[in-house]
Amino acid sequence: MSSSQIRAAIVGSTGYGGVELIRLLQSHPKVTVTSVISSSNSGAPIAEGFPHLTEIRTDLLDGIDVELIRAKADVVFLATPHGISMKLAPDFLDAGLKVIDLSGDFRLKSGDTYKQWYKHEPADQTLVERAVYGLAEVYGEQVANSDFISNPGCFTTTSLLGLYPAVKSGWINPDSIIIDAKSGVSGAGRGLNLSSHYSEINENFKAYKINKHQHTPEIEQVLTEAAGRPVITTFTTHLVPMTRGIMCTMYATLTERRSSAEFVELYRQFYEGRKFVRIRPDGNWPATKEVYGTNYCDIGFSVDERTGRITFISVTDNLVKGAAGQAIQNLNLLMKWDETLGLQFTPVYP
Numbered sequence: 278m279s280s281s282q283i284r285a286a287i288v289g290s291t292g293y294g295g296v297e298l299i300r301l302l303q304s305h306p307k308v309t310v311t312s313v314i315s316s317s318n319s320g321a322p323i324a325e326g327f328p329h330l331t332e333i334r335t336d337l338l339d340g341i342d343v344e345l346i347r348a349k350a351d352v353v354f355l356a357t358p359h360g361i362s363m364k365l366a367p368d369f370l371d372a373g374l375k376v377i378d379l380s381g382d383f384r385l386k387s388g389d390t391y392k393q394w395y396k397h398e399p400a401d402q403t404l405v406e407r408a409v410y411g412l413a414e415v416y417g418e419q420v421a422n423s424d425f426i427s428n429p430g431c432f433t434t435t436s437l438l439g440l441y442p443a444v445k446s447g448w449i450n451p452d453s454i455i456i457d458a459k460s461g462v463s464g465a466g467r468g469l470n471l472s473s474h475y476s477e478i479n480e481n482f483k484a485y486k487i488n489k490h491q492h493t494p495e496i497e498q499v500l501t502e503a504a505g506r507p508v509i510t511t512f513t514t515h516l517v518p519m520t521r522g523i524m525c526t527m528y529a530t531l532t533e534r535r536s537s538a539e540f541v542e543l544y545r546q547f548y549e550g551r552k553f554v555r556i557r558p559d560g561n562w563p564a565t566k567e568v569y570g571t572n573y574c575d576i577g578f579s580v581d582e583r584t585g586r587i588t589f590i591s592v593t594d595n596l597v598k599g600a601a602g603q604a605i606q607n608l609n610l611l612m613k614w615d616e617t618l619g620l621q622f623t624p625v626y627p
């Protein structure tokens with residue numbers, strides 16, 4: 278292994294986020310996965326539960342052993358549930374590892390807000406402040422100067438990439454924003470629960486966590502920073518009978534008369550040089566299949582002159598840009614590599 282390469286460990290490697298990290302990192306030119314970790318199944322070959330991973334080099338699941346992982350890895354991804362990441366991160370950071378956490382534990386800067394929305398005690402405030410919020414296209418510079426990244430939520434990434442430039446520029450009234458979000462079922466993770474059974478989901482379309490979704494304060498935290506004043510928003514999530522994909526349809530009132538073409542230009546300038554955000558031309562709106570299996574976020578616009586409102590459509594693959602892909606993009610930024618390393622895929626289509 279050349280000195281420009283690093284070794285990665287994945288905790289929660291038997292979940293959807295962890296398995297996606299394994300898949301994507303197999304083709305990363307500078308990262309070798311040296312430890313895949315399971316809290317419930319250590320010692321077993323990973324291919325036992327995931328036959329599609331038969332070819333991967335590191336095949337035996339390790340347990341959670343900080344000393345062992347420190348000896349084997351330079352960076353650790355925590356693809357673990359809320360409440361668990363906050364218990365694991367301190368020891369890995371103390372051991373000198375870089376940590377990229379996919380959970381919500383370090384995203385909200387206010388412990389009271391975390392407690393209100395996640396319904397359990399927040400992480401240690403010093404660690405919360407140390408974590409850089411890894412919305413890569415917006416906070417990439419801070420990511421590059423950190424060793425501890427809090428990867429954003431999947432809905433949050435999709436919503437914020439679609440809204441941030443418009444709020445930052447003052448082109449929309451942030452108080453008027455409504456976010457209507459839909460996700461494929463893998464967004465709920467691999468664990469079994471009634472609401473994601475086949476017969477509950479198939480040929481069904483349902484809203485959930487209305488006005489209670491944990492990504493609401495995360496979205497508001499970033500929009501507040503963009504607007505320079507407090508922003509609250511309406512955010513509704515729906516489950517769609519598909520495996521991967523998120524679409525956020527978002528509405529806001531314009532502060533001045535502007536055309537869709539002007540929004541296209543504003544966004545192209547804002548995201549110039551950022552390969553994973555693709556701005557659609559006027560009159561062209563993205564669909565989830567057009568980003569499937571990739572780290573892209575595609576965004577389209579439609580200004581309605583009749584109502585003075587704009588509709589934004591933003592799509593991602595929840596497991597890639599919404600989770601494992603953005604986590605790797607953040608690793609690339611943190612290592613000061615090209616942010617696209619190991620992430621240049623063409624969407625799977627049809």
Ligand SMILES: NC(=O)C1=CN([C@@H]2O[C@H](COP(=O)(O)OP(=O)(O)OC[C@H]3O[C@@H](n4cnc5c(N)ncnc54)[C@H](OP(=O)(O)O)[C@@H]3O)[C@@H](O)[C@H]2O)C=CC1
Nearest residue numbers: 289291292293294315316317356357379380464466467600
């Ligand atoms: N699915 C998605 O689209 C997205 C998920 N996320 C976040 O990423 C994280 C992982 O999500 P996802 O992969 O979907 O979830 P899954 O439920 O599919 O997997 C979570 C994994 O965490 C491990 N785990 C559970 N309890 C513990 C524990 N006490 N200690 C250590 N590990 C534990 C389990 O593996 P084992 O039993 O083998 O240890 C399990 O496979 C979550 O925080 C989620 O909110 C973020 C964005 C999108």
Ligand SMILES: CC(=O)N[C@@H](CCC(=O)OP(=O)(O)O)C(=O)O
Nearest residue numbers: 380381430431432460461464465
């Ligand atoms: C379909 C589905 O259930 N999705 C999950 C979001 C998963 C995710 O990105 O969020 P966290 O990391 O914040 O859990 C949800 O709505 O809670």
